[in-house]
Amino acid sequence: MTRRWRRPRLTPARLAFAGILLAVVALLRTCLAAPLPPGAPIAGPLPDASPPPTLALYQLPTGVVHRRASSAYRGGSFFETRDSAATAALVRHPNGDVLIDTGFGRSIDAQFAQLPLAFRAITTYERARPAVDQLREAGVELRGLRVLLTHAHWDHTSGLVDLPESGVLVTAEERRFIEEGGVRTVIARSTPSVRYEEYGFEGGPYLGYPKSHDVFGDGSLVVVPAPGHTPGSVIVFVSLPRGQRYAFIGDLAWQREGVFEREERPWVWRLAVDSDEEGVRAGLVHISAIASSFPALTIVPAHDLRAFATLPLLRP
Ligand SMILES: [Zn+2]
Secondary structure, eight states: OOOOOOOOOOOHHHHHHHHHHHHHHHHHHHHHOOOOOOOOOOOSOOOOOOOOTTOEEEEEEEEEEEOBHHHHSTTOOTTSBOOEEEEEEEEEOTTOOEEEOOOSOTTHHHHHTTSOHHHHHTOEEEEOOOHHHHHHHTTOOTTTOEEEOSOOOHHHHGGGGGOTTSEEEEEHHHHHHHHHOGGGGHHHHTOTTOEEEEEOOOBOOBTTBSOBEESSSSSSEEEEEOOSSSTTOEEEEEEOTTSOEEEEOTTSOSSHHHHHSOOOOOHHHHHHHOSOHHHHHHHHHHHHHHHHHOTTEEEEOTTBHHHHTTSOBOOO
C-alpha cells in the first residue's frame, strides 16, 4: 500500500528550524570561503580627461539603512554596526548637472511598503533630506538636470518620483530590467512619470572595460558596463579639474572591503539581490585590480558612508 505524500505544515517550530539551518549554512559558507583572487594589474596611466575648471562633485545624503558589517561583505563582524548609505552624488558641469542615483525620495515610506515582507522584516532605515529638497535649496535647475542610474534597485531610484522634469539615463539592459525585474525593480516600475533616455557604449575601451560612454565628451564623466548585480549595472568614473578621480561602482560591492579585501557579499545576500553572481565576482576582481593599480582613484561603493565622506555636501 502506498501512502500519499502530503505537503508538510509550516508550523512556527518548523519555520524556526529552517531559519536556523539557513543561518548555519550561511555561517559555514562564510567561514570556509577565501577572498576572491587578485586580478591582473592594469597598466597606467589613467585615461585622459579635460574637465572644465568649474566642474564640481558633491554628496547628497538622503538616509541610511541600518545594517551590520556581517551583512555587507564576507568576514564582516556581526557585532559591528555598519549603516548603509542612501546617498546621491551630484556632478555640476557647465553643460548640465548630473545626479548619480537618487537615494531616498519624499515617498520612501510608501515605497518601502511595496517591498517583500521578508526584506522589510530585517530592514530598518532612517530618512534624511530627499535629494530634490537639497537640489532646490542649492538653486540647481531641475529642468536641466539628468539622473544617471548605476542600477535600478529601490534605494537608488526612490527619488525619481520627485524629479519628473529630469531625464533619466539608463542602459537598454537596465531599462528592460526595470520592466521585467519583478519585485527587484518595483519602485522604478511604479513611478510612471519618469522620462528615460537610453544610452549606448559607443566609446572605446576604458581601464580594461571593453567599451564606454563619455557623457560630456571631455572625459570628466565616463560610464562603463559592469553587469552582474543587475543586467544593466554600470560604473561611473568622474575626473575633477585638480586631478582627483572617483569611481562610483554602484552595488558591485556595498562597502569598501568588498573591493580592497575582495570579499563578496554573503551568500544569502548574493542569492537575494544579485542577478548574476559570476558577473559580480568578475567585476569585483577587475575593480579591485584597478583600485590597487591606481591608489589615487577613490572607489565609492554606493552604500559606503566612509567613501562619500570624501566629498563635500551641497550647500545653498
Ligand atoms: Zn542594488
